Amino acid sequence: MTAARRKSTKAPNLTFERALGEQGHRFVAGCDEVGRGALAGPVSVGIVVVDLHSAAGLRGVRDSKLLAAAEREALVPRIRRWAVASAVGHASAAEIDGLGLMAALRTAGSRAWEVVLRTVPPDVVVLDGNHDWLSARQQELLFRTDDGAPPVETVGCAAPVHTKIKADLTCLSVAAASVxxxxxxxxxxxxxxxxxAAFGWDVNKGYATEVHRAAIDTVGPTGFHRxxxxxGNLDRVGASTTENGG
Known part of the structure; x- marks a missing residue:
């Protein structure tokens, strides 16, 4: 992303969050995920909670895909200070395989949710996208074990969730969560x-580059692969025919 392109992209703001404030909400949580379309590694969910009674803008924050790595890293301490609560939760490749992608996203989101609850219970959530994968589902086993032991109990999101397409481009709390x-x-x-080293994860971060796929064909998948x-580029018996992009 060039500086000119970023300059032409309108910065996210708190307009949508403040509209929720007009409905009586004070603590608004922005939520976004990364890693959905990778071949290896976890899916990760960020949550950033803002206090509408005191929150101001935060210069430089954009959807994480529009920022260089150094820019994202420099923003992290600023976002942590700006938010009244923040957290990132993860669900492993094995959990993605065992639960399915949507339930794994909910698992990662629930882990982040539990952390922010220790500081402040959000009144409402703005979730990037058009599908609510964050809200707790009745009787769902979020944490299954390989040996048949009972699942680990977790506190799922019980606050109202508002999904918004491209919220990471327009809503400051969601953009901050994505970073x-x-x-x-x-x-x-x-x-x-x-x-x-063969997979190039320091460069591709687990996503499907040609180098990554070729290494899987040559070396075989690791325990960090889905x-x-x-x-790989070769058909694998029993494997899904597509990845879930995003």
């Missing part, structure tokens, strides 16, 4: 790259 999630997930993939997905 936190992207920085944390990228750092995790870089930390794995040294022991798995084994139910089509991973």
């Amino acid at each position: 936190l999630a992207k920085v944390e997930r990228d750092a995790y993939m870089v930390s794995l790259a040294g022991d798995h 084994r139910t997905w089509r991973l």
Whole structure:
């Protein structure tokens, strides 16, 4: 993303969040995910809570995809200070395989949600996209175990969730959440790259580049790969025929 392109993109603001404030809400949580379309690594969900009684704008924040890595990293401490609560939750590749992508997103989101609840219970959530994968589902097993043990109980999101397409481009709280999630997930993939150099995770962060696919064909998948997905360039028996992009 060039500086000219970023300049031409209108900065996200708190207009949508303040409209929710007019309905009586004070603590608004912005929520976004990263890693949905990767072949390896977790899906990660960021949540940023703003207090509409005191929140001002935050210069420089954009959807994480519109920022260079150094820009995202520099924003993290500023976002943490600006928010009244913030967290990032993750669901592993094994959980994606075992639960399915939507339930894994909910798992990651629930982990982030539990952290922000320790500081302040959000009144309402703005979720990027058109599908509410965050809200708690009755009797759903979010944390299944391989040995058949009972699932670990978790506190799912019980606040009202407003989905909004491209909220990461327009809503400041959601854009801030996307930055936190992207920085944390990228750092995790870089930390794995040294022991798995063939896959180029320090560069591609687990996404489907030709180098990554070719390495899977040559070396085979690791425990950090989503084994139910089509991973390499060669057809794999029992694998899904498509990845879920995003």
